[in-house]
Amino acid sequence: MVHSRIDDKFLEALAAACGGRISLSEDDRRTHGSGEAYHAPMPPDVVAFPSSTDEVSRIAALCHDAGVPIIAFGAGTSLEGNVAAPFGGVCLDLRGMDAIVEIAAADLDCMVQAGVTRLHLNKMLRDTGLFFPIDPGADATIGGMAATRASGTNAVRYGTMRDAVLGLTVVLVDGSIICTGTRTRKSSAGYDLTRLFVGSEGTLGIITEVRLRLHGIPETVRVARSHFETLADAVSTVTQIMQMGIPVARVELADAAQMRAINAYSRSAYPERDTLFFECHGAEGAVAEQIALVEMLVRTHGGLDWTIALNAEDRSRLWQARHDALYASTAQRPGSKGYITDVCVPVSRLGDCIELAREMIAKASFPATIVGHVGDGNFHVICPIDPSSETERKEAHTIADALARQAIAVGGTCTGEHGIGLGKLDYMTIEHGQAGVDAMWLIKRAFDPRGLLNPGKVLPKPSTESPSS
Template identity: 60%
Template sequence: MLGEGVHDGDRHGVALDALESLLGERFTRSSAVRLAHGRGEAFHADMPPDAVVFPRSTAEVQAVVRLCAMQRVPLIAFGAGSSLEGNVAAVAGGVTLDLTAMDAILAVNDADMDCAVQPGVTREALNAHLRDAGLFFPIDPGANATIGGMVATRASGTNAVRYGTMRDNVLWLTVVTADGSVVRTARRARKSSAGYDLTRLFVGSEGTLGIVTEIGLRLHGQPEKIAAASVAFDSLDGAVRSVVEILQIGVPVARVEILDAAMVGAVNAYSKTGFAERPSLLFEFHGSEAGVREQAETVAMLTEANGGWGFEWALRTEDRNRLWAARHHAYHAAQGLRPGSRLIVTDVCVPIARLTECLVETHADIAAAGIVAPIVGHVGDGNFHVFLTVDPDNEAEIAQARELNDRLVARALAMDGTCTGEHGIGLGKQDKLVDELGSEAVALMRRIKQALDPHNILNPGKIFRFDQETSQ
């Protein structure tokens, strides 16, 4: 039977010695390196692996997997380490494959508007490479994540309202499976009805079904004109109503982000900005010069009708970059409200028609609890985050924050939403997955896992758990 992974010292030792012989200085048992690879960004216990390896090719990943598979040693794929749900924790020890050295851009097909990359390429490096070709990759989760990590969690971010998520922008994958086989999930054609959609099976699987070593991505043309804007509101519900109305009439905004007053204050303090400390929306518009102007004028009119004021443009590239850098630093800005705190980060997503209700109720819940917890979100697709700041040494405070998160998830699920819009399940939301999809759906996921990874060596203990240990 599948178990939670085997932490057997003799077996691990044989595999680790073989890996050290194979990779030399690209194998390490350094305690500092192992600790750095056993944690993500948010509040979860550190769980370091027994060793870390740094492969440079699909062939090397395949060799690592085969050596570990023979001894049933757990394997955890690792990118930038920016995960928020304990996705990279080595719960059963084993070997972490740090894929950041696999950072080659393998091909860019300008005419077809696609590219092939290794998993260690970061989104910022990819877009810098694409700039001269007039193309860009739009998925922007905020952190300068690796493309492989973004595949693993089915990431989205600020541009998802117009360009979709990783699910919509991954064309094919090369994957090393648990037995060391190398699988290509699709060809470069933009559509196919050939068999099961293996690409979508691996996107969002958090490294539990295979190790992704090459990725085909859909690219987009750089817009003729880009403009950004910010607008403040007297009330949070007025801001959210504006977003709902903007989407309902079909304004093709590229980004729309919400920050509550507490989040704006935190951003001002951290990034030295001067936004009005009121609930606010940040917009970005892509298109022709006339199209962008029309979008912005429509948004200005609708936001003003809902109590918006202080509509400010950011037209120069440096001004737009400054605005979005401030938004992307929201995580650390929230942490700065309580020096020494750790963050429990929520990630619900609800249908747009229920967004106002969900956000307003959540804001009231936070106020009643008395927790420092600013809100920020990709409200264009119904996704928002609460940064629950907690003293890591205060068990009562942590319990209170977790109870608030439980209420938030229950609220979202009651509105036919999800417990995670983009961070994945990892360690933190396994019970919530059952609440959301039901035990039968999760049991089906377990059967898929068992078929592809019968000895549970690939990132064991994530998404769901198995009750019995692997047979020896």
């Protein structure tokens, strides 16, 4: 049902603000009210397709004057209900804003519109000798990655979107446009607005352009894998690699159940054991030394079938199998949806947390799997549940809840990269304390006093209710 504040006059003005590119179709609205996980769709009232920052500004001003919610949408790959529209409103599909505005190769940076995807960006960068390293797996948009502070497989060496974003163009709730950050590697000039918006999930402003830090394509890349008799041995290997400071680019874990799912999905024949994947970048001599050290530690901890991917095709095939983990897991149960955990803990506590996960999923009624960016302490349990089964949803929630609480208890976080959205609201107060959540509400109210930007996300109820809450 269309929101009461959205009438024919509003829709006419909305269409005029973005060149007539709006949709009221049920299919479009449903698609734009859901991500890739188990959350039920919550459609917006209307979808708009802006092509520029100015169009986003005009739409924001229109919605602000009418009191209509605004939800930004990228590739739709979010996993925590980040793009759902529980209060209706206007969804801004930013995929049409897909221009690469500038590539400054000499300064190792570029400016892109929010709808550019990471794979397209790297394709366009290839001839410059540079690449953008943040790799969450899905071909997400750069704007969405910034909004959720995404990371992924390369984070252990290159960091997360927090580290990659140099500056932003942001449309505020009333249509005002601001530019944050500079092209320099450091600045002491005032509040760091860039990092305030990175990870805010569209609740403080709408990111329309992103200036990114780039890196040189490494001279040499080596990828290797090994499997282990026990998950504990694999985790101990990772812990020692990190403690020794070996500069690996990626360290990924897939448990035996995940490897079975990958083989079935990708028609591969990897050993169906608890497996670690490694990647090292750099000069040829340095990479050879790194790989040798990793192999030594792998064998020390009982690693078996140490295998190095010798060419680009083999490397690509191996990492594609890892990136398909979610789809491989849900493919075990046709029609299922992934209920996915996303905890991150200090590496020294990784073994304890993964052991808890292993104990819980051993009792599950569905074939859950464990995967993770374990080099930085981030891992996931994928529970392929029947989306119509409340019993299975509760069972998966019990697993996710226990892991989130344990992660927070040992100094970690309930979400390493997926964001809060709707799915992790219950843990914000546990992780940050009520005073911390109330401080975030002060920021939210300052930027969005009427609560129109992606309402219902990120922040649970404040301790003191007010109309602006």
